[in-house]
Amino acid sequence: MERIFDNHFHLNFHNDYMNSVMIFRKAGGTSLNLTNLPVHGDATSDHYANLYEKHIRMAKDVKERSGIDVIITIGPYPLDIFTLWKDISEGEEMAGKGIDLAVKLCREGKANAVGEIGRPHFPVDHEIIAACNRVMEYAFIQCSDSNIPVILHTEDLNADGAREIETMAVKNGMKPEMVVKHHAMPQALLLDSNLVFSVPANRSAIRDSMDSGKAFMLETDHINDPTNPGKYLPADAVPKRAEWIRQEFGEKGEKLLREAFFSIPERLFGENSFRI
Numbered sequence: 001m002e003r004i005f006d007n008h009f010h011l012n013f014h015n016d017y018m019n020s021v022m023i024f025r026k027a028g029g030t031s032l033n034l035t036n037l038p039v040h041g042d043a044t045s046d047h048y049a050n051l052y053e054k055h056i057r058m059a060k061d062v063k064e065r066s067g068i069d070v071i072i073t074i075g076p077y078p079l080d081i082f083t084l085w086k087d088i089s090e091g092e093e094m095a096g097k098g099i100d101l102a103v104k105l106c107r108e109g110k111a112n113a114v115g116e117i118g119r120p121h122f123p124v125d126h127e128i129i130a131a132c133n134r135v136m137e138y139a140f141i142q143c144s145d146s147n148i149p150v151i152l153h154t155e156d157l158n159a160d161g162a163r164e165i166e167t168m169a170v171k172n173g174m175k176p177e178m179v180v181k182h183h184a185m186p187q188a189l190l191l192d193s194n195l196v197f198s199v200p201a202n203r204s205a206i207r208d209s210m211d212s213g214k215a216f217m218l219e220t221d222h223i224n225d226p227t228n229p230g231k232y233l234p235a236d237a238v239p240k241r242a243e244w245i246r247q248e249f250g251e252k253g254e255k256l257l258r259e260a261f262f263s264i265p266e267r268l269f270g271e272n273s274f275r276i
Helices: 017-026 047-066 088-107 126-144 159-171 186-190 203-210 237-269
Strands: 005-009 031-035 069-074 113-118 150-153 179-181 196-200 217-219
Touching: 005 217, 005 237, 017 047, 031 047, 031 113, 031 237, 047 069, 047 088, 069 088, 088 113, 088 126, 113 126, 126 150, 126 159, 159 179, 186 196, 186 203, 196 203, 203 237, 217 237
Parallel strands: 005 031, 031 069, 069 113, 113 150, 150 179, 179 196, 196 217
Antiparallel strands: none
């Protein structure tokens, strides 16, 4: 069986998450990078321990009931710093502890990557950006020793933004090739950057990204939210786009899919993380 890998997929453990999983599988999907959703509301000191435990338990259930491969990504969401805690200082401290626990679980083999971390994708005060950047740098330090991938949530990156993050990674011992910019726009592929880019699986983004001649991964950023089913791409978008890519681009498309589904994810997460 061929591998079809969605590099950024969310499931809400409060909803019928298996419905989205089975839609993905029925369309031909075989592998997911399951990234924890942020939880809103009052937070306690064991916030991330509880969040990761529920997420890892859900991932195990998905594996057992669907038979698909599940890459597990856990980490403090960038907005947590200023939405969950009484002030930014406390938010930064708790995010750091969330990084520590995520790295520990990755080292123990219970998770595969740290993320999605980073900074808000909309304008905020400089103080918030500075705190988020410090958390990002701390994650690079902690992940570099164990070669753990870091999945980033940031603003759409221009040349300066990509250079800033790559410099930040290198300065803190992190290989840029192990840093993934999630929800990357096609223009990011034109940048002189060693970061990994994961592109939304819609036709226009894929077509424009392929014009760059660079390798990239595919994602939906799907969330099983019955109150807003059209918020992000549907669960079956990556399998459907894979078939479209084959038909539309021939051998060039096959090369892209080999890179998106095999070469890049195996380098990031390890070949043994995939059964298919």
